[in-house]
Amino acid sequence: MASCGSGGGIKFYEFLQFVPGLSQGNGVAADNCYSAWISPVRGKAAVTTGPNSRHLQDDITIAFTGSGGSGVIAVGEMLLRAAARVGFYGLLRKSYGPQIRGGESAAILRLAPQPVAGFADGIDLLVVLDWSHFSRFGDELILGTDTCIIEDAAAGVRPLTVPAAVSILTLDFTGLAGTLGSAHNNIAALGYCGAWLGCSAEQLVASLNHRLQRQDSATLKLAAQVAQAGMGLAAEHPPPLAAPQPGRPEATRWLATGNQLAALGALEAGIRFVAAYPITPASDVLEWLATHIDKTGGRLVQAEDELAAVNMAIGAGYGGVPAMTATSGPGLALMAEAMGLAVASETPLVVLNVMRGGPSTGIPTKSEQGDFNLAVYGLHGDAPHVVLSALSPADCHFTLGWATAIASHYQTLAVVLSDQLLGQSMQVLPAPPAMPFQARLDRAALPPVDGEHYLRYLDTGSGISPMAVPGDPGAMYTADGLEHSIGATPSAGAGDHQQQLSKRQRKLMGLMQSEHWAEGVEQPEARLLILGWGSCYPVALEAQSCLEAAGVPVNVLGVRLLAPLPWEALQAQCAKVSQVLVIEQNHQGQFARYLRGFGLQCHAYHRPGPRLLTALEIQQQVEALVDA
């Protein structure tokens, strides 16, 4: 509701279902690639004039803030689950400081009657359990004059930065919980907000039970009482704000984080070996895999460092077992040498990189898109490989599946770029269709024999060579990071080097045929294309909705296949408009520079995190370009 509309209310995963079979032509024709266009669900649009002018009535953003340990993230998750049961779709993002306990912490929740892929700019309802660390959010939490604030009576001193004009309601969540013998003001706040959204007591209790699974029954009972007391408070003192209306969603919907969906996508596509070294914000991918991969007959190893993790995954991949690791920037840098080995030895390998603020330890708990260069250019030597970006939390499932299939089919490295925003956001989504991808080694022509030797690195027409795995009789070879002949014998010969370099590059050209390289939404009469990747795509869709309301139709394209770039297909998309604006969340404008290297004429808008790109600023950029 705040600032900008429901353009992000796109049925995100669903339009992947609509994609017809692989286009069989040259694949670069835009019409082939874009049969998957789908319009976002529209809200009741009005003209937007400022950061918090509420022009759409069907979505709402609620933020809970407190200090770490005050349980605001838990409340956000429980409220999202309960609201989803009422019929809302939604998206939850978590913002927290570097402290292990204490410090600032916020859960930002956007609810709408239809699927939500991105966040709005402002906050409609801010629930404050503790003001003490609020100012540390800086401008990460945008309060407008029409933001309503509900503060706990025990929240402490309100900072001077809070606009005087906002409406503030002080409620005694702490006292209410205290009279029941509980210290959990957050659960009272959960009951309060839940009742306002139309949740029943059972729905809230079900959420509590789900979240507090490991607690004893007395604790659960008390929590339920506190929540119900909070519900009562909502009847007496409702927020001075109209409650949003839920939708009538389809039967099966899910609640999951991008990191969980990435992990699930990987397992469903056939990953059976994972090597792990913990790093925020990728650890939860690894933790989810650790508790699930055993059931599939697979294995997870906690490695001693990222150098070990990536090499373990390479060992498993060489053994014919689809393998991955997940990390974040510093870990990706450590893996770079072995990623070159995967390319040269033609070993299938999936590396998921959940980006955070960098360089070095940077801002480890916050989102940024600064690892584009490292992922695309960071390998030594001439090392063609695949880099994908996930375009929403839900899309992490699809993209990891695709990466897994690519790595094994093309016997290469596939890096997937996600980020803290995509990975740790929790989304209500339509249940994804069955995983369309499977890891499959090209073993068809095994073993080709030149008299007596199996030719592991045979220069086939496609560039994909038949891959034997240990255990296959008669095809013994040594996989090598040393340059080699077609028969896998180490070679320093110019001819072998040229041939193998060309082969490794050529085999990836098969990807140019794929319609999965991008997603987008077109509008009639659009004169400008907003081009983004990763978590910028939902922001661009949001901006598109705002711009449409302002009478400025634009096209939006989110690129999933970053490298090798389907340049001709991209050019065809750009040719439909007269201006292109490339957006991204990093300081240097890494993607825009990359595209300019191909010869794209474009405008670029980019800035670093941790303050997330907003639809409003994209809208302003576009309006300035259109006016000029």
Add this chain to the structure above:
Amino acid sequence: MLKAKEYKSGIKPIWCPGCGHFGVLNAITKAFAALEQAPENAVLVSGIGCSSRLPAYVNSYGFHGVHGRALPVATGLKVARPELNVIAVGGDGDGFSIGGNHFLHACRRNVDLVYLVMDNEVYGMTKGQASPTTPAHWDHSKLTPHGPQLRPFQPCALALAAGASFIARGYAGDPNGLAQMIFEAVRHPGFAFIQVLSQCVTFCPEQARWKQQVHEEDHNDCCDPVAAARFLHGEDGLAKGNFYRNPRPVWPPSAQAGGAVDLRSEFAL
């Protein structure tokens, strides 16, 4: 059943004539013959160095990776494919310097692998720099013109402290004895470490003296870590023999049964 020489791939080694690594290659092929090893079920994994070239010379599967990372590759492969016989090989620079951390953790993890380090107390491939096992006053390298002036590593003592369950030292000049050691290491359940004195004739010609200096020390039955430590801290580094053998639970524990599983229902609302 293949004869020892049938386990050679036919690719001609790049090694200098007289290099100790030839003896190690012979010992591995002899051990394979004794084990009646199916060539397709054995994998030699290595890093980078003269010694790490070895996999290409053996008629089995091989993986020649990057410098120092043989053990992680071997670990991933063995965990993913437990039915294979996986042997990691390499040099002292590869295993104790750039790959030193993996060595410690492989000892501790106790995956059922053999790790064979061809220790020539020098970086052969990069032309003669000091390695972690180089004597403190060895001043033949331009990079350390006054010698490394550091106490050399004691790989076997280190392996013991880190939890290796099989520790032995062989000599490249005695391929039959080494073959027997490799045979036993393969049969040993868990992580088996063999340090092999493998002379670099080009950069450490003085190692020709090893022929006279290497002496037999059989501690075959030693499963007492305290006794093994006492021995390893007192010896001159040129003893060959089995020093320690103490099987303990192998990681990972027994294989998981896979199958159709429901991964999705936890997400359904």
